[in-house]
Amino acid sequence: MSTQAYYKERLGFDPQEAMQESLNGGAHYDGHQPKRHRGEHQPEKHDQVYEENLTKFKDERDAIQKKTFTKWVNKHLKKVNRHVNDLFEDLRDGLNLISLLEVLSGEHLPRERGRMRFHMLQNVQMALDFLRYKKIKLVNIRAEDIVDGNPKLTLGLIWTIILHFQVVELLAPVEAKG
Numbered sequence: 001m002s003t004q005a006y007y008k009e010r011l012g013f014d015p016q017e018a019m020q021e022s023l024n025g026g027a028h029y030d031g032h033q034p035k036r037h038r039g040e041h042q043p044e045k046h047d048q049v050y051e052e053n054l055t056k057f058k059d060e061r062d063a064i065q066k067k068t069f070t071k072w073v074n075k076h077l078k079k080v081n082r083h084v085n086d087l088f089e090d091l092r093d094g095l096n097l098i099s100l101l102e103v104l105s106g107e108h109l110p111r112e113r114g115r116m117r118f119h120m121l122q123n124v125q126m127a128l129d130f131l132r133y134k135k136i137k138l139v140n141i142r143a144e145d146i147v148d149g150n151p152k153l154t155l156g157l158i159w160t161i162i163l164h165f166q167v168v169e170l171l172a173p174v175e176a177k178g
Contacts, residue, residue: 094124
């Protein structure tokens with residue numbers, strides 16, 4: 001299946017056709033812009049459909065990332081008899097996050113045992129500080145974002161961890177040889 005066919009099936013339109021139409025000012029371009037009367041504003045049905053399909057596509061992408069990252073996290077947490085069902089909820093207290101970093105790094109990290117927000121913030125901050133100590137760049141991710149269950153920033157954090165501990169560490173032996 002071609003990329004165009006894939007997008008047409010998933011989004012309900014072909015992005016290249018849509019771009020050409022928007023550049024041409026409509027589906028049938030005759031060399032002239034469509035006439036509009038002063039004060040007349042006609043919402044483009046095509047633009048609305050595009051926005052709806054784009055939102056649906058983004059939601060689907062986020063759901064796939066969440067599912068994939070949850071499986072990756074559980075693969076590693078299994079080593080310490082821990083499990084995550086909902087990535088956004090189960091990382092909020094910071095305990096699973098610290099356990100994940102311990103498994104990946106082989107180091108021991110301190111943790112707060114309480115259940116109050118303060119303890120959660122402390123645990124997540126400990127994990128973030130450890131990542132910074134390891135020279136892993138975190139952009140705009142704060143402990144509050146993870147404790148509050150922010151989906152985008154939680155996915156971003158896990159992606160950063162995957163990149164460092166899965167990809168970078170796999171490349172390190174190759175770079176050492178070269």
